[in-house]
Amino acid sequence: MGTSVRVKIRPTSWKYEAIISTGSLAEAGRWAAKCLGRTESKIAILTNRKIAPIYLGLVTHALERTGFETYSFILPDGERYKNLSSIETFLQYLGEKNFQRTDAIVSLGGGVIGDIAGFAAAIYLRGIDFLQVPTTLLAMIDSSVGGKTGINTPFGKNLVGAFHQPRGVLIDPAVLCTLEQREITAGLCEAVKQAALAGGKLFDQTRELLDVFTEGDVSKVFTRKENARRFEQFIAAQIRFKSEIVAADERESARYVGPKSRKILNFGHTFAHALEKSTDYRYLRHGEAVGHGVLFAAELSKRLGLLDKDSVNLLRDVVRRCGPLPQIHHIAPDEIRTALRYDKKTSTERFNGFCSSKSESRESSRAIKFRHPF
Ligand code: NAD
Ligand code: GLY
Numbered sequence: 001m002g003t004s005v006r007v008k009i010r011p012t013s014w015k016y017e018a019i020i021s022t023g024s025l026a027e028a029g030r031w032a033a034k035c036l037g038r039t040e041s042k043i044a045i046l047t048n049r050k051i052a053p054i055y056l057g058l059v060t061h062a063l064e065r066t067g068f069e070t071y072s073f074i075l076p077d078g079e080r081y082k083n084l085s086s087i088e089t090f091l092q093y094l095g096e097k098n099f100q101r102t103d104a105i106v107s108l109g110g111g112v113i114g115d116i117a118g119f120a121a122a123i124y125l126r127g128i129d130f131l132q133v134p135t136t137l138l139a140m141i142d143s144s145v146g147g148k149t150g151i152n153t154p155f156g157k158n159l160v161g162a163f164h165q166p167r168g169v170l171i172d173p174a175v176l177c178t179l180e181q182r183e184i185t186a187g188l189c190e191a192v193k194q195a196a197l198a199g200g201k202l203f204d205q206t207r208e209l210l211d212v213f214t215e216g217d218v219s220k221v222f223t224r225k226e227n228a229r230r231f232e233q234f235i236a237a238q239i240r241f242k243s244e245i246v247a248a249d250e251r252e253s254a255r256y257v258g259p260k261s262r263k264i265l266n267f268g269h270t271f272a273h274a275l276e277k278s279t280d281y282r283y284l285r286h287g288e289a290v291g292h293g294v295l296f297a298a299e300l301s302k303r304l305g306l307l308d309k310d311s312v313n314l315l316r317d318v319v320r321r322c323g324p325l326p327q328i329h330h331i332a333p334d335e336i337r338t339a340l341r342y343d344k345k346t347s348t349e350r351f352n353g354f355c356s357s358k359s360e361s362r363e364s365s366r367a368i369k370f371r372h373p374f
Helices: 024-036 052-066 084-096 111-126 137-143 173-178 181-198 200-213 218-223 225-248 262-266 269-278 286-303 309-321 333-341 355-367
Strands: 003-009 014-020 042-048 069-075 104-109 129-134 148-153 156-163 168-171
Touching (some): 014 225, 024 052, 024 168, 042 052, 052 069, 052 104, 052 173, 084 148, 104 111, 111 148, 111 156, 137 225, 156 269, 181 225, 181 286
Parallel strands (some): 042 069, 042 104, 104 129, 129 168
Antiparallel strands (some): 003 014
């Protein structure tokens, strides 16, 4: 059972596989040995206080059974801990435990843990191996693949980081049973973003899947075998789309403009990051902010004459079906404008109000592939 997607970064020939298989967490040891090509090494598992009591024991046991010497470092839960201080304490821990270049880090968690683990792996001893075990829908379809790592700073989100590809990604969709419905909604918003960019089959597949998720109890999705298979295929299709973009433009080159430019993956993110920053990373889940951001970018594109009304309405409908998004009308426009100023995408253009969003809007409109069916 299960499926896999091969990610290949063209200029560097760096290759790894994303394995998507229900129940595979118990096989994390054999998988890690295959990805790393060794078992005589230490592995530091980075996770958080919410995930540790549910999954850390299983992963630790699987790794130790294969021969790895494991250590675990448990952070508090939350986007606000994706900061320099978490990196510093984790690096210090690795140093104290005498981690060498032949040792590795496993990220066990959502996008927050993945970004911190990846960044620490990128800079510890100038780069050690790391493996991604994503436990949220968002991390499975997006953040665990592609090698973007980093942290938030007082001046903005994800502004300090590195490109550092993992050695492998292990996805066990069964872990989504314990995820809150709100996190599923957040993940689905990122899925809709990618589906809108991909168009065609992925857009239809994503739309169809939304019905399964919005039926209510998430755990039911995985207790039915046919759902599990369908869901594995959905995650694989999402990753396949993302990996094609990453393969062509790993470093999000400023000069490369084209259908496979990594910049298109930022669809909705200018506004999303500004919303997150202006609410101190506490009010919105990242994916929820992306849901709002995608609609904002699409609306802006329409006003600029770059996207037709039917496409915007279709997108609005699909985002709505991901689940309820927190209201944002109480956030002061000035707060958002100030946050936009620090977005990394403003660096190439002089800032004037919403100009970074306008440039994103142009990128997005060029990239969006879905078309209104009527
Ligand atoms: P998250 O990591 O905060 O996880 C969401 C919540 O779910 C947390 O409370 C977490 O503890 C909990 N959780 C995780 N797995 C669980 C499970 N199986 N059962 C129960 N609870 C579980 O949020 P996220 O949405 O996964 O990731 C958002 C982050 O990812 C943001 O910081 C964003 O910037 C980043 N991101 C990075 C990339 C990239 O390419 N590097 C892409 C997209 C997003
Ligand atoms: N999530 C955007 C990227 O990976 O480029």
